[in-house]
Amino acid sequence: xRLERPHRTERFGAVRIHELQRVIELDSGDAxxxxxxxxxxxxxxxxQLRAIEQDMVIVVPCMNETRRVIEGVLSGVPHDCLVIMVSxxxxxxxxxxxxxxxxxxxxxxAAERPAITVHQRDPGLAAAVKAAGAADLxxxxxxxxxxxxxxxxxxxxxxxLTGRRYLGFIDADNFVPGAVNEYxxxxxxxxxxxxxxxxxxRISWHSKPKLRDGRLFFSRRGRTSEVxxxxxxxxxxxxxxxGTEVVATGNAGEHAFSLQxxxxxxxxxGFAVEPYEYLDMFEQFGGVLDSxxxxxxxxxxxxSQIETRNPHFHDNKGDHHVQDxxxxxxxxxxxxxxxxxxxxxxILDFMLAHRAIGEGDEPPRERIYPPVGTLALDRxxxxxxxxxxxxxxxxxxxxxGLSYAPQLSRxxxx
Amino acid sequence: xRLERPHRTERFGAVRIHELQRVIELDSGDAxxxxxxxxxxxxxxxxQLRAIEQDMVIVVPCMNETRRVIEGVLSGVPHDCLVIMVSxxxxxxxxxxxxxxxxxxxxxxAAERPAITVHQRDPGLAAAVKAAGAADLxxxxxxxxxxxxxxxxxxxxxxxLTGRRYLGFIDADNFVPGAVNEYxxxxxxxxxxxxxxxxxxRISWHSKPKLRDGRLFFSRRGRTSEVxxxxxxxxxxxxxxxGTEVVATGNAGEHAFSLQxxxxxxxxxGFAVEPYEYLDMFEQFGGVLDSxxxxxxxxxxxxSQIETRNPHFHDNKGDHHVQDxxxxxxxxxxxxxxxxxxxxxxILDFMLAHRAIGEGDEPPRERIYPPVGTLALDRxxxxxxxxxxxxxxxxxxxxxGLSYAPQLSRxxxx
Numbered sequence: 001x002r003l004e005r006p007h008r009t010e011r012f013g014a015v016r017i018h019e020l021q022r023v024i025e026l027d028s029g030d031a032x033x034x035x036x037x038x039x040x041x042x043x044x045x046x047x048q049l050r051a052i053e054q055d056m057v058i059v060v061p062c063m064n065e066t067r068r069v070i071e072g073v074l075s076g077v078p079h080d081c082l083v084i085m086v087s088x089x090x091x092x093x094x095x096x097x098x099x100x101x102x103x104x105x106x107x108x109x110a111a112e113r114p115a116i117t118v119h120q121r122d123p124g125l126a127a128a129v130k131a132a133g134a135a136d137l138x139x140x141x142x143x144x145x146x147x148x149x150x151x152x153x154x155x156x157x158x159x160x161l162t163g164r165r166y167l168g169f170i171d172a173d174n175f176v177p178g179a180v181n182e183y184x185x186x187x188x189x190x191x192x193x194x195x196x197x198x199x200x201x202r203i204s205w206h207s208k209p210k211l212r213d214g215r216l217f218f219s220r221r222g223r224t225s226e227v228x229x230x231x232x233x234x235x236x237x238x239x240x241x242x243g244t245e246v247v248a249t250g251n252a253g254e255h256a257f258s259l260q261x262x263x264x265x266x267x268x269x270g271f272a273v274e275p276y277e278y279l280d281m282f283e284q285f286g287g288v289l290d291s292x293x294x295x296x297x298x299x300x301x302x303x304s305q306i307e308t309r310n311p312h313f314h315d316n317k318g319d320h321h322v323q324d325x326x327x328x329x330x331x332x333x334x335x336x337x338x339x340x341x342x343x344x345x346x347i348l349d350f351m352l353a354h355r356a357i358g359e360g361d362e363p364p365r366e367r368i369y370p371p372v373g374t375l376a377l378d379r380x381x382x383x384x385x386x387x388x389x390x391x392x393x394x395x396x397x398x399x400x401g402l403s404y405a406p407q408l409s410r411x412x413x414x
Numbered sequence: 415x416r417l418e419r420p421h422r423t424e425r426f427g428a429v430r431i432h433e434l435q436r437v438i439e440l441d442s443g444d445a446x447x448x449x450x451x452x453x454x455x456x457x458x459x460x461x462q463l464r465a466i467e468q469d470m471v472i473v474v475p476c477m478n479e480t481r482r483v484i485e486g487v488l489s490g491v492p493h494d495c496l497v498i499m500v501s502x503x504x505x506x507x508x509x510x511x512x513x514x515x516x517x518x519x520x521x522x523x524a525a526e527r528p529a530i531t532v533h534q535r536d537p538g539l540a541a542a543v544k545a546a547g548a549a550d551l552x553x554x555x556x557x558x559x560x561x562x563x564x565x566x567x568x569x570x571x572x573x574x575l576t577g578r579r580y581l582g583f584i585d586a587d588n589f590v591p592g593a594v595n596e597y598x599x600x601x602x603x604x605x606x607x608x609x610x611x612x613x614x615x616r617i618s619w620h621s622k623p624k625l626r627d628g629r630l631f632f633s634r635r636g637r638t639s640e641v642x643x644x645x646x647x648x649x650x651x652x653x654x655x656x657g658t659e660v661v662a663t664g665n666a667g668e669h670a671f672s673l674q675x676x677x678x679x680x681x682x683x684g685f686a687v688e689p690y691e692y693l694d695m696f697e698q699f700g701g702v703l704d705s706x707x708x709x710x711x712x713x714x715x716x717x718s719q720i721e722t723r724n725p726h727f728h729d730n731k732g733d734h735h736v737q738d739x740x741x742x743x744x745x746x747x748x749x750x751x752x753x754x755x756x757x758x759x760x761i762l763d764f765m766l767a768h769r770a771i772g773e774g775d776e777p778p779r780e781r782i783y784p785p786v787g788t789l790a791l792d793r794x795x796x797x798x799x800x801x802x803x804x805x806x807x808x809x810x811x812x813x814x815g816l817s818y819a820p821q822l823s824r825x826x827x828x
Contacts, residue, residue: 002493002525025525026595029493030464040524046460050444075723076592079416079443110454111416111439175623175632177723178490178592181440209589209623209727218589309489309591311727313623 001189002028002043003306010246012236013287014300016196020204020248022307026182044189052188053080055165056256059155061148062087062172064096067103073172074107074115076180078188082407084158085172086151088120097390105394116158116407117392120144120151124387132157132380136369137269149273149369156262156372161381161408166191168201168256171314179205179310187256190304198261199302200277202249205312218311224322225251228275228329231347235333238340239288249305250275251329261301263373264293268332272366275329279336280368288338327356331363381408415603416442416457417720424660426650427701428714430610434618434662436721440596458603466602467494469579470670473569475562476501476586478510481517487586488521488529490594492602496821498572499586500565502534511804519808530572530821531806534558534565538801546571546794550783563687563783570676570786575795575822580605582615582670585728593619593724601670604718612675612699613716614691616663619726632725638736639665642689642743645761649747652754653702663719664689665743675715677787678707682746686780689743693750694782702752741770745777795822 002025006018021042028043058081060073070085077083085104089096097119108115118125121143129137129144137153139145144154152169159167168187174180183203190201204225207218228250237243249255251274257265264284268276281303283289285296333339334347351357384391385408393407416439420432435456442457472495474487484499491497499518503510511533522529532539535557543551543558551567553559558568566583573581582601588594597617604615618639621632642664651657663669665688671679678698682690695717697703699710747753748761765771798805799822807821 004524024489024521025493025527026490026591027492028525029467041526043526046464050460053443072723075438076440078441079439107438110418111442112455112457113439175725176590176592177440178590178596181595182592309486311589313725313727 001026001049001185002041003186003189003193005040005042006304008246010236010240010244012239012282014285014297015281015303016300017236017246017303018305019246020305020307023182023186023309026185026309042193044192048192049185049188050080052166052191053078053184056081056184056188057155057159057162057164057167058083058184059152059159059167059169060085060172061151061155061169062089062100064089065100065172067099069175070100070103070172071107072177073170073174073180074104074111076177076184077170078181078184079111079113081168081184082162082164083115084155085115085117086120086155087117088146088151091119091121101390101392105392108394114407115394117390117394118154118158118384118388119390120146120154122388122390124389124391125154125384127387128380128383129154129157131383132375132377134369134375136367145269145367147270147273149267149269149271149367152273153267153369153372156267157375157377157380158384158408160259160263160372160377163409165259166256167259167262169254171253173314175313175315176310179308179312182308182310183254186306186308190306191256191258194302194304196299196302197258198296198299199304200257200261200281201255201304201306202252203254204248204252204305204307205254206308206310208312224326224329225249227326227350228333231330231333231343232275232278234346235282235339235343238343247278247305248307250278251325264296264371266371267369269367269369270328271325272328272332276332276366276368279332279338282338283336286338323356327351327363328366330356331366334363335365384408415440415463415599416455417600417603417607419454419456420718422660424650424654424658426653426696428699428711429695429717430714431650431660431717432719433660434719434721437596437600437723440599440723456607458606462606463599463602464494466580466605467492467598470495470598470602471569471573471576471578471581472497472598473566473573473581473583474499474586475565475569475583476503476514478503479514479586481513483589484514484517484586485521486591487584487588487594488518488525490591490598491584492595492598493525493527495582495598496576496578497529498569499529499531500534500569501531502560502565505533505535515804515806519806522808528821529808531804531808532568532572532798532802533804534560534568536802536804538803538805539568539798541801542794542797543568543571545797546789546791548783548789550781559683559781561684561687563681563683563685563781566687567681567783567786570681571789571791571794572798572822574673574677574786574791577823579673580670581673581676583668585667587728589727589729590724593722593726596722596724597668600720600722604720605670605672608716608718610713610716611672612710612713613718614671614675614695615669615718615720616666617668618662618666618719618721619668620722620724622726638740638743639663641740641764642747645744645747645757646689646692648760649696649753649757652757661692661719662721664692665739678710678785680785681783683781683783684742685739686742686746690746690780690782693746693752696752697750700752737770741765741777742780744770745780748777749779798822
């Protein structure tokens, strides 16, 4: 993969946010190549990508997708990545999770690769999460809450048990397997180029095909993203005294981080999870508030933003979904201790104007969970592997003459 | 890349047509892998793909596409492939070819790779084609005809001058760079797996997003393809005595062949070009008519058909285009000397029913050109490089500290 070389970087304390870099080539060939290093572009040869992929987990949060779409997503994830699917699909008379798990298993058999699936509302998973010390994730029914942030939390905790060092998220509702492949390659390329063990990669898709007056139109930006990015940039600008547009990926569903960083992050619940990652980094490593993480401050955090080539083509979840996402992002922004009064007041104005809150109300608070790195992951592993009946590690026993080492282990190597 | 293992193969004389194989994984990782060979799938490690890509030309026929779309297509072609764009774009007051050539040049500078572009209606190209002995391609204006088959003919002749051994075609009107990448990888994988130096790969896209009642619908088959495939299968079935559905790629715009095969093929003009490749192979190597190519008969011809994962997402050229393509395919089928009377009569019925011909009329004949391998390619090269003013070989002189060997040479190594 070849990326544009980023020329600007904004700092927020120890957090270095690189400006958006375009993907120039999906596949830039091998290492052997004549010519000096280009001034324009950064080339990551496929062998280097491969080394990262072998060390990467791809967590796929999934909710009621069809077999076809799931199979397409799996076909796009590079072979060497380990897929962990966290499903919140309906388990009624037709158990959609069972259908998904079978789809994953059949794919894995054909592709001779392992994968792990678990259902977000499995009582055994809830028990494991509780035993690990994250009871906040549990709702009144005694199960893990059904939000996206909670699915990512579970995926991150499971990824920590694999011994792999990188984690990328890919939404299951993607119609373009080539886009999935590009996201994974972009993660790997950015990790390879990052100069800190604390690194994050966030995707800005090139365009999103939409229907407009019965025609297809390739829209450049999502509505939610525009608002979230604007306020995040305003927050950064208020500190530096210089207006900026550096943040282009406030709501990036497709993003990845090194586990060294991820295990220190506090994830938010629901759709607040992606924008809150920025805020949590600002809070923990931004130099505004005290931080116990001297090593992170010393090495700094690298945030890459990649504009991918493929259109982001997924199911239209409707306006309600968009409004939800936008407001949850603003809720965490508003309540962040690093958010300055001027930004706070503009957020209030925006939410009032969009009738998200009433006159004199405060935006609601979103749930913020403790860093996965502070949990008792050994207990999580024990409980998960014995109590979570929806847990599938495929292939479980080397059927068809093939065998793999078990993927989850109670001795995380982090 | 990992492909489904094909279980059935139909023979038409020395032409072996393998049944459609699905792509299982876009990226199946490296060669080092535990476990025995799978019964279900065929895995081509990336190093083997790379070796083929380094030996492959990608010809991109282009007509009035936007910069954005062209850049996307280029970004999807693996770095090691050599792109040759043959454009038939308008050269009015706004010279669209110049814009395209600049787009290619800028991309190549950023990606540090070579490419070649030429305009199909360049008088110098016409002179080169004539000098090489293919005067049939020239129209009343003294220029190369504007059809797709003619663009492919030019691309094939130029590919022969590069010394590379494989040639793949990718249409320029593709909105999904990941799909372009998948086509190229599928070509390389199939060539790697082919057991004959005379090999062809044809793509059947997985689905095509279409608007239907204001909603997106993923259609499985194109209308043109269904008709062409049906009659090609009927033709094969009439010889073998067994009905078959083996041909799924009669109209495949995305296809590739080894130059050893390609230089022997007679290409048809216009949209007849893709289906006629099947017919020409049946005519030349099918054992029905005499063939001077004993070596091909001995080694046989391998035709792979690959069902790709990505949706085929391109501009809607309208119904007229589809009707045109369908009828041109039927014209060459009807007039092929290997076409049996029963198939011929059904084609007539179909064309009458669709008002493509009148009662008692014969379908028109399409133009069929001589094999590129029979041309005086040294003269073609001389004339092309001196007279075709639209010809661009980028980078021409190693600007920016980079340099490449000239791509076209008058000593074809075939």
